[in-house]
Amino acid sequence: MLWLNCPQCGSRPVEEFAFGGELPTVPDRITDPHERDIDYVWMFDNLEGVSTERWFHQAGCRRWHTVARDTIDDTLIT
């Protein structure tokens, strides 16, 4: 089972969290503010490797946290 480290509550099983998706990075080549917003919201990298993600600790502090997870073996990096 995957365990996530909540900065407020400590290590907790993944069932306590809701997945909020990737924390995307918008490419520098997109300069128009509106296009950057669209890219941020809708375009995902779906990385094979270390992915930076948002997780919501719904059973604990009810706050969003940023997590780096290796999608190949489903292990936590930070």
Add this chain to the structure above:
Amino acid sequence: MLALDTLHGIRVVASPSALDAASWPDNTTVLRLAPDDVFVIGATIEHAAVIATADADAIIVAESGFVGCWLHNDALAEVATHIEWHIPTHRPAFAQGYVAGVPAKLWLTDDRALLLCASPYAHDLSERLKGSA
């Protein structure tokens, strides 16, 4: 079955620094739900006046949306069998997470512990912990 009673107090959402600097009466129980969120059992809105001064955007409201009960060591040990995560060993300590699959919180003191949850979960929690208290 657990006898979960409504807990009355105040809920304060404010900047972490304002909450860090706040002082509360001795007869209150201060639960820091998040860096910017505190539930103070037994406090009134007047007690949070200092926070309102320190943070003009603070939200201070009366809170009666939690239920809880005090557990002594034997009952706590039984409840702990329904918890997957590591319960803090130091006292006092505050912990929150699933208890028997229900989002709940624990305030641990030297000789007893307060188990609490949001009132909509009260029935589920007490049903799943039948025989624990």
